[in-house]
Amino acid sequence: MDRAYWEEVWREEDLGFHQSQVNRHLQRFWSRLKLAPEARVLVPLCGKSLDMSWLLSEGHDVIGVDFSRKAQEDFLATRQEAVRYSQQKDLYLAYQGALLFVAGDVFHLRQEMLRSVDAVYDRAALVALPPATRQNYAFFLAQCLRPGAQILLVTRQAPEERLSPPFNISAEEVDRLYGTNFRIERLQREERGDGVIEEVYLMKRKTPKAFGRLPGDACEARQASS
Numbered sequence: 005m006d007r008a009y010w011e012e013v014w015r016e017e018d019l020g021f022h023q024s025q026v027n028r029h030l031q032r033f034w035s036r037l038k039l040a041p042e043a044r045v046l047v048p049l050c051g052k053s054l055d056m057s058w059l060l061s062e063g064h065d066v067i068g069v070d071f072s073r074k075a076q077e078d079f080l081a082t083r084q085e086a087v088r089y090s091q092q093k094d095l096y097l098a099y100q101g102a103l104l105f106v107a108g109d110v111f112h113l114r115q116e117m118l119r120s121v122d123a124v125y126d127r128a129a130l131v132a133l134p135p136a137t138r139q140n141y142a143f144f145l146a147q148c149l150r151p152g153a154q155i156l157l158v159t160r161q162a163p164e165e166r167l168s169p170p171f172n173i174s175a176e177e178v179d180r181l182y183g184t185n186f187r188i189e190r191l192q193r194e195e196r197g198d199g200v201i202e203e204v205y206l207m208k209r210k211t212p213k214a215f216g217r218l219p220g221d222a223c224e225a226r227q228a229s230s
């Protein structure tokens with residue numbers, strides 16, 4: 005699922021993933037992260053999710069990231085505050101109160117932006133990525149997040165495997181992707197009436213043995229090459 009795929013999705017407004025209500029797992033489990041109100045939360049592949057409004061209403065600083073400038077525009081329009089725009093290479097930044105909405109590729113985010121992140125909220129982000137990209141994404145988060153940073157992850161598994169998003173993510177895959185670098189706790193496993201299983205995980209970045217400028221540090225490497 006490359007950028008062209010998602011641009012088409014937004015152009016055609018084929019937004020079946022968008023929820024008209026705040027996600028119930030977010031509302032139910034967010035307090036488990038025990039964050040201070042002023043904590044900074046990254047919402048990767050955010051679309052125009054109302055979950056960001058909820059996180060802002062909790063007092064958090066929110067960084068939303070999505071390829072789509074339409075998603076950025078639509079989300080900003082739901083809020084009253086003035087917007088200030090800037091650009092860093094191929095990233096289009098919009099600041100609106102405690103929100104920073106970055107229109108661009110999540111993998112192009114700069115390290116200094118991510119090192120200050122206390123928590124990541126992932127609903128319909130990991131499941132939107134094809135298998136090879138999922139590995140890069142989990143590795144990218146592990147490399148960029150500081151020890152102690154947390155991820156609230158919502159996954160899903162439908163009875164049939166699909167060739168397009170949302171993809172099925174099993175507990176084994178979560179463990180394979182994140183287990184080395186994160187302590188993983190499964191908070192919930194729920195089978196919906198339609199046979200789809202939703203799982204909610206709380207993950208905490210472990211302290212690497214030699215944290216910092218390791219060879220292969222994804223963020224550092226990206227910075228050096230940009």
Ligand SMILES: C[S@@+](CC[C@H](N)C(=O)[O-])C[C@H]1O[C@@H](n2cnc3c(N)ncnc32)[C@H](O)[C@@H]1O
Nearest residue numbers: 010021049050051053070071109110127128132
């Ligand atoms: C399934 S939607 C989920 C949106 C949102 N999380 C929600 O719950 O409504 C996935 C979104 O990821 C965005 N996306 C996919 N790959 C991306 C990438 N590498 N960088 C930034 N955004 C990306 C797409 O544009 C799309 O809006």
